[in-house]
Amino acid sequence: MVDKKDGCSKSEQRVGLASIMALMITDECINCDVCEPECPNDAIYMGLEIYEINPDKCTECVGHFDAPQCRQVCPVDCIPLNPEFTENQMQLMAKYQLLTAIINPDPTE
Numbered sequence: 001m002v003d004k005k006d007g008c009s010k011s012e013q014r015v016g017l018a019s020i021m022a023l024m025i026t027d028e029c030i031n032c033d034v035c036e037p038e039c040p041n042d043a044i045y046m047g048l049e050i051y052e053i054n055p056d057k058c059t060e061c062v063g064h065f066d067a068p069q070c071r072q073v074c075p076v077d078c079i080p081l082n083p084e085f086t087e088n089q090m091q092l093m094a095k096y097q098l099l100t101a102i103i104n105p106d107p108t109e
């Protein structure tokens, strides 16, 4: 069960896992197309059968929003934390800053 307010499941809140991993999409995805345009990092893409998340681009929305936007909109709650990509808040922020620099290498532009 995912709490729509912060996008985290009760078990994740209990063990303190919120905001320390990239996210993943499970095979419960119904390909509704809702999450892809909501991702500020363009981390969500159509895979072979269902949508997938590129962990190199997913910052859990750190740097952009207070909560993962894909989780906020997913109608079937099929976007849990990805246990293969553990990152702390500082690492997620560093990833955000790197992605931002790649997208806009000259901050004066």
Ligand code: SF4
Residues within 6 Å of the ligand: 023, 038, 039, 040, 041, 042, 043, 044, 053, 057, 058, 059, 060, 061, 062, 068, 069, 070, 071
């Ligand atoms: S948590 Fe944010 S950055 Fe990660 S896939 Fe979802 S919308 Fe994109």
Ligand code: SF4
Residues within 6 Å of the ligand: 025, 028, 029, 030, 031, 032, 033, 034, 035, 036, 051, 073, 074, 075, 076, 077, 078, 079
């Ligand atoms: S919002 Fe959920 S069900 Fe819809 S495409 Fe994204 S992951 Fe799949």
